[in-house]
Amino acid sequence: MTINQQILLDNRPTAEARADNFRLASVEVPPLRDGEVLVRHHYLSLDPYMRGRMNDSKSYAAAQPLGEVMGGGTVGEVVESRAPRYQVGDTVAGMGGWQEYSVVDTSQPGVLRKVDTTQVPLSYYLGAVGMPGVTAWYGLVRICEPQAGQTMVVSAATGAVGSAFAALSKARKCSTVGIAGGPDKCRYATEELGFDACIDYKQHADAGALSRALRAACPDGIDGYFENVGGMVLDAVLPRMKTFGRIAVCGMISGYDGASIPLANPQLILISRLKIQGFIVGEHMQDWPAALKELSGLVAQGSLRPRESVALGLAAAPEAFLGLLRGRNFGKQLVKLI
Amino acid sequence: MTINQQILLDNRPTAEARADNFRLASVEVPPLRDGEVLVRHHYLSLDPYMRGRMNDSKSYAAAQPLGEVMGGGTVGEVVESRAPRYQVGDTVAGMGGWQEYSVVDTSQPGVLRKVDTTQVPLSYYLGAVGMPGVTAWYGLVRICEPQAGQTMVVSAATGAVGSAFAALSKARKCSTVGIAGGPDKCRYATEELGFDACIDYKQHADAGALSRALRAACPDGIDGYFENVGGMVLDAVLPRMKTFGRIAVCGMISGYDGASIPLANPQLILISRLKIQGFIVGEHMQDWPAALKELSGLVAQGSLRPRESVALGLAAAPEAFLGLLRGRNFGKQLVKLI
Numbered sequence: 001m002t003i004n005q006q007i008l009l010d011n012r013p014t015a016e017a018r019a020d021n022f023r024l025a026s027v028e029v030p031p032l033r034d035g036e037v038l039v040r041h042h043y044l045s046l047d048p049y050m051r052g053r054m055n056d057s058k059s060y061a062a063a064q065p066l067g068e069v070m071g072g073g074t075v076g077e078v079v080e081s082r083a084p085r086y087q088v089g090d091t092v093a094g095m096g097g098w099q100e101y102s103v104v105d106t107s108q109p110g111v112l113r114k115v116d117t118t119q120v121p122l123s124y125y126l127g128a129v130g131m132p133g134v135t136a137w138y139g140l141v142r143i144c145e146p147q148a149g150q151t152m153v154v155s156a157a158t159g160a161v162g163s164a165f166a167a168l169s170k171a172r173k174c175s176t177v178g179i180a181g182g183p184d185k186c187r188y189a190t191e192e193l194g195f196d197a198c199i200d201y202k203q204h205a206d207a208g209a210l211s212r213a214l215r216a217a218c219p220d221g222i223d224g225y226f227e228n229v230g231g232m233v234l235d236a237v238l239p240r241m242k243t244f245g246r247i248a249v250c251g252m253i254s255g256y257d258g259a260s261i262p263l264a265n266p267q268l269i270l271i272s273r274l275k276i277q278g279f280i281v282g283e284h285m286q287d288w289p290a291a292l293k294e295l296s297g298l299v300a301q302g303s304l305r306p307r308e309s310v311a312l313g314l315a316a317a318p319e320a321f322l323g324l325l326r327g328r329n330f331g332k333q334l335v336k337l338i
Numbered sequence: 339m340t341i342n343q344q345i346l347l348d349n350r351p352t353a354e355a356r357a358d359n360f361r362l363a364s365v366e367v368p369p370l371r372d373g374e375v376l377v378r379h380h381y382l383s384l385d386p387y388m389r390g391r392m393n394d395s396k397s398y399a400a401a402q403p404l405g406e407v408m409g410g411g412t413v414g415e416v417v418e419s420r421a422p423r424y425q426v427g428d429t430v431a432g433m434g435g436w437q438e439y440s441v442v443d444t445s446q447p448g449v450l451r452k453v454d455t456t457q458v459p460l461s462y463y464l465g466a467v468g469m470p471g472v473t474a475w476y477g478l479v480r481i482c483e484p485q486a487g488q489t490m491v492v493s494a495a496t497g498a499v500g501s502a503f504a505a506l507s508k509a510r511k512c513s514t515v516g517i518a519g520g521p522d523k524c525r526y527a528t529e530e531l532g533f534d535a536c537i538d539y540k541q542h543a544d545a546g547a548l549s550r551a552l553r554a555a556c557p558d559g560i561d562g563y564f565e566n567v568g569g570m571v572l573d574a575v576l577p578r579m580k581t582f583g584r585i586a587v588c589g590m591i592s593g594y595d596g597a598s599i600p601l602a603n604p605q606l607i608l609i610s611r612l613k614i615q616g617f618i619v620g621e622h623m624q625d626w627p628a629a630l631k632e633l634s635g636l637v638a639q640g641s642l643r644p645r646e647s648v649a650l651g652l653a654a655a656p657e658a659f660l661g662l663l664r665g666r667n668f669g670k671q672l673v674k675l676i
Binding site: 230234249250251252255260261262263264265266267269270271272273274275276277278279280283 | 390568572587588589590593598599600601602603604605607608609610611612613614615616617618621
């Protein structure tokens with residue numbers, strides 16, 4: 001008999017998310033039926049979008065039901081199989097959620113995919129070669145439409161999405177500038193991730209000051225901007241956008257806990273003839289194969305070596321998640337379960 | 339010897355534009371050189387974009403030089419010609435500016451075009467079958483991407499752009515809803531312009547109330563929105579946008595005099611995966627022929643009969659222009675010169 005530890009959403013946050021919104025539970029793993037496999041999770045992915053699902057209000061993702069296992073991406077290995085296509089020992093990626101094991105009905109298309117760990121570490125399939133990497137690819141390629149010699153900028157630059165964005169943008173011969181919080185992250189962005197420059201937003205008291213720093217780092221203006229943050233950062237970027245600039249809106253983490261984050265000067269959308277587009281990568285599955293192929297190639301050739309923040313043990317997931325929302329992670333936030 | 343009355347930009351507004359920013363002048367019409375024609379203007383067009391050009395700050399249009407004739411669209415007739423392609427009596431549209439006559443060098447492509455007044459009144463070439471009409475066409479067709487059965491909304495609904503938008507949207511079998519100021523304009527929008535509904539924003543104290551009125555008028559949500567106004571109206575529209583909705587940003591007249599018009603909830607761009615795009619129709623000349631053809635067809639068949647506000651005499655232009663900025667016009671604002 002196998003015991004499965006789980007983390008459930010116990011109640012919804014009223015403002016900031018808190019650890020006591022979650023609850024730990026233990027259940028027995030049920031016996032498998034035909035077509036099912038049992039996956040033991042090695043890593044659980046923590047991602048900002050999960051904060052939106054904790055609310056009951058309109059968001060882009062369906063609300064996470066109360067009393068159920070928190071949803072989320074996982075990688076692990078098959079430890080028991082009643083599905084002919086899967087063998088014990090196969091390494092797989094799926095959406096197993098915040099728990100140690102998951103039973104997966106493999107007859108549903110797309111719920112589980114085998115992953116090859118000869119050139120790509122297993123955990124990367126939750127980051128650079130997973131949903132965050134494809135997110136960077138889609139926003140850059142399909143919305144920011146980079147051309148060689150143009151300037152591309154990303155906020156939350158050292159996170160899972162930002163790291164992949166840098167490698168993808170440099171591969172297209174774009175000047176690539178990051179925005180991150182703190183000198184360590186900024187140094188890491190330029191020394192390890194390939195950014196041409198990185199601006200520490202914490203060194204700037206307001207949008208005006210941050211905007212001046214952006215002007216120094218992007219003297220020709222910004223052609224494409226990938227937004228993860230919103231608020232002051234977006235206000236600082238907007239005046240620096242070049243005519244016909246493109247902004248991919250992937251996240252606005254500064255507003256996830258309910259803070260008001262108005263956009264100060266929407267007139268600039270007209271003045272600079274900008275295109276601003278929000279997207280969710282799960283709605284663009286047709287682009288995943290090309291994106292994953294490019295991303296795993298960049299990892300294999302050493303141009304994409306993203307950093308990971310690893311919390312240990314399932315019980316550490318809530319605090320690690322809250323840290324992610326506050327920018328305390330450094331690189332892709334994972335929970336290591338085994 | 340012909341005397342030409344002109345209105346010059348004398349000084350730049352510090353906040354609201356005022357009549358004393360302008361100055362009346364009289365000059366002699368110079369003798370024509372080869373290739374030139376003398377056009378006597380019948381109508382001068384007044385358009386919101388002119389307010390942006392009065393400022394020296396960054397705008398989408400080059401600043402209007404001080405001490406020079408205010409730029410603007412005109413229609414009139416050729417009264418003297420030293421260009422073989424033009425005969426005295428030809429009716430023409432051009433950018434003659436705020437003056438009674440203009441000398442046009444016809445060797446420059448696109449500065450003057452002959453217009454046919456058998457089915458379309460001359461003044462319409464400044465509105466429905468001119469720049470405002472093409473503006474409506476571009477924003478609707480190229481950005482809002484209407485499909486039959488969808489819901490299209492436009493602010494400043496009874497203006498030159500809004501009138502054309504209604505006819506173009508109805509021709510595409512879209513539910514078409516306007517936003518305008520005052521019961522007379524709203525009644526006119528539904529009774530004469532073909533709007534399915536029109537909301538009087540002046541009846542609503544804040545964005546929340548206006549948004550509730552929009553929900554009642556657009557129970558399925560809004561697929562495409564054409565923005566002329568900004569501010570409270572945009573805040574009211576944004577929550578009503580459907581997933582994957584499109585917003586064409588043509589103007590934000592509520593901010594033209596320097597008022598701060600922050601966008602309250604930019605998070606909705608992400609939540610509803612919106613595309614918001616600013617544009618200036620003069621940068622899309624390739625679409626003008628198709629747009630003008632459709633617009634003149636709609637006029638000829640009687641489906642586009644826009645209203646005009648006509649001020650009399652060049653000296654009335656400044657006050658008529660200030661009225662336009664404050665929404666006191668009703669339909670396309672013109673100055674009749676002859």
